[in-house]
Amino acid sequence: MRVVVDYDLCESNAVCMQVAPEVFEVRDDDFLYVLDETPPEELRAKVEEAVVRCPKQAIRLED
Amino acid sequence: MTELRHVVVVGASLAGLHAARALRRHGYDGTLTIVGDEPHLPYDRPPLSKQVLAGVWEPERTALLSERDDALDLTWTLGRAATALEPRDRTVTLDDGTELAYDGLVIATGATPRRLPGTEGLAGVHVLRSLDDAVALRADLDAAPARLVVVGAGFIGAEVAATARGRGLAVTLVEPLPVPLGRVLGGEVAETVAAVHRDHGVDLRLGVGVEAIEGGGRVERVRLADGTTIDCDVVVVGIGVTPNTGWLETSGLPLADGVMADATCRVVPGIVAAGDVARWPHPIYGEDLRVEHWDHAIAQGGHAAETLLAGEGAQPFAPVPWFWSDQYDRKIMLAGRPAAAEEVRVVEGSLAERRFVALYRRGDQVVAALGMNRPAPLARWRMRLAEGVSWAEATAPADS
Numbered sequence: 001m002r003v004v005v006d007y008d009l010c011e012s013n014a015v016c017m018q019v020a021p022e023v024f025e026v027r028d029d030d031f032l033y034v035l036d037e038t039p040p041e042e043l044r045a046k047v048e049e050a051v052v053r054c055p056k057q058a059i060r061l062e063d
Numbered sequence: 064m065t066e067l068r069h070v071v072v073v074g075a076s077l078a079g080l081h082a083a084r085a086l087r088r089h090g091y092d093g094t095l096t097i098v099g100d101e102p103h104l105p106y107d108r109p110p111l112s113k114q115v116l117a118g119v120w121e122p123e124r125t126a127l128l129s130e131r132d133d134a135l136d137l138t139w140t141l142g143r144a145a146t147a148l149e150p151r152d153r154t155v156t157l158d159d160g161t162e163l164a165y166d167g168l169v170i171a172t173g174a175t176p177r178r179l180p181g182t183e184g185l186a187g188v189h190v191l192r193s194l195d196d197a198v199a200l201r202a203d204l205d206a207a208p209a210r211l212v213v214v215g216a217g218f219i220g221a222e223v224a225a226t227a228r229g230r231g232l233a234v235t236l237v238e239p240l241p242v243p244l245g246r247v248l249g250g251e252v253a254e255t256v257a258a259v260h261r262d263h264g265v266d267l268r269l270g271v272g273v274e275a276i277e278g279g280g281r282v283e284r285v286r287l288a289d290g291t292t293i294d295c296d297v298v299v300v301g302i303g304v305t306p307n308t309g310w311l312e313t314s315g316l317p318l319a320d321g322v323m324a325d326a327t328c329r330v331v332p333g334i335v336a337a338g339d340v341a342r343w344p345h346p347i348y349g350e351d352l353r354v355e356h357w358d359h360a361i362a363q364g365g366h367a368a369e370t371l372l373a374g375e376g377a378q379p380f381a382p383v384p385w386f387w388s389d390q391y392d393r394k395i396m397l398a399g400r401p402a403a404a405e406e407v408r409v410v411e412g413s414l415a416e417r418r419f420v421a422l423y424r425r426g427d428q429v430v431a432a433l434g435m436n437r438p439a440p441l442a443r444w445r446m447r448l449a450e451g452v453s454w455a456e457a458t459a460p461a462d463s
Contacts, residue, residue, distance in 0.1 A: 011389075011394070012438045012439070013387055013394075013396070013438055014438040014439050014441065014442035015358065015385075015442070017439070017442045017443075018442045018445055018446055021446075025439075026438055026439040026442060027439060028439060028440075030436070030438060030439065052081070052084075052361065053358065053361060053362075055109060055357060055358070055387065057107075
């Protein structure tokens with residue numbers, strides 16, 4: 001599983017960070033940082049939830 | 064994992080789509096029919112008042128379905144409104160007389176914007192809820208009107224005003240309360256939002272109601288309760304919504320400004336509700352809520368689907384409500400329940416720099432957090448609110 005963020009779409013709403021803080025972090029500079037671009041399989045459900053909950057649909061998963 | 068074979072989702076909405084996705088994700092493999100009263104497949108509403116209205120996005124870009132949804136094997140019945148529900152026979156009647164049988168039903172019919180009486184048939188008077196609403200309003204803004212009047216400074220009204228200013232249009236925003244968004248945000252924070260709009264050239268008329276919208280065939284002016292008039296060629300009315308429960312009037316289901324569900328989002332066995340139309344007793348806040356936020360529609364759609372499949376093992380739905388609103392270059396985010404807060408305190412940044420976090424206190428608890436251009440702290444506050452956080456702990460010096 002590979003996490004891909006479209007930074008042209010991302011507006012730093014930080015919903016992904018609420019759902020999967022192990023993978024996503026919006027820092028005080030208001031930019032999103034992907035902490036782990038290839039998260040372990042046990043985080044799949046959380047990361048998929050983050051994909052769904054992104055208001056800008058800016059995250060996708062490549063298997 | 065389930066006995067259900069024929070699930071019907073009424074509402075081709077964000078909540079309805081996410082209910083359908085969740086049903087499949089949890090292994091439901093029977094038929095899945097989605098009924099929508101609009102001709103469109105589900106689309107995303109937040110861009111309607113922003114990118115679509117600004118002319119930056121074409122309306123098609125709001126489509127919510129992706130290629131992955133092809134595998135959901137959904138049956139769409141679009142352009143057909145549900146007109147009645149008979150829970151004993153387990154049938155939904157559509158406006159062409161068709162009866163749909165179900166063994167599981169998701170009610171996700173959303174809400175309809177309120178209109179001002181006497182404006183029917185007056186051209187140039189708009190509401191903004193649907194894709195068609197947005198396209199019609201955009202066409203009127205494309206015609207370079209001399210002035211737009213927005214009635215109601217709630218979130219829709221405030222966003223429309225901001226987008227129209229971004230297009231260079233003259234905008235008057237009329238609100239009967241003394242501040243915009245006052246019911247939600249409270250005094251000083253709402254004053255800050257008002258100042259943002261003033262600085263962007265919006266003519267704010269606060270604390271005054273609308274007496275009439277006048278014109279012959281097409282709107283010509285708005286008459287306020289204080290007797291003043293504002294000449295205009297376009298009006299947007301954003302004064303709240305009414306949940307779409309008309310089709311349930313004869314169903315015997317409990318209706319109270321929405322369809323009343325239990326803590327798990329179940330209305331009666333075999334029927335669940337989600338999104339703007341659903342009212343349910345929030346297990347933590349201890350009050351019946353009906354929440355109109357985007358993120359809520361996704362979460363409750365998914366939860367309602369799980370409840371439908373779980374039967375007796377269903378879990379209570381206890382989210383921290385959350386939404387955002389983009390106005391000019393400011394992003395407002397609110398998490399929690401600010402209603403009836405007794406104190407509001409800025410704990411980070413300042414109102415003057417328009418980049419801050421404010422906390423809302425009720426009793427000895429933090430009940431809500433609001434951020435302006437502070438998305439990361441707001442995300443952390445929402446997580447803390449989910450666990451419960453005392454006012455003393457929240458407002459203690461950070462270096463303790």
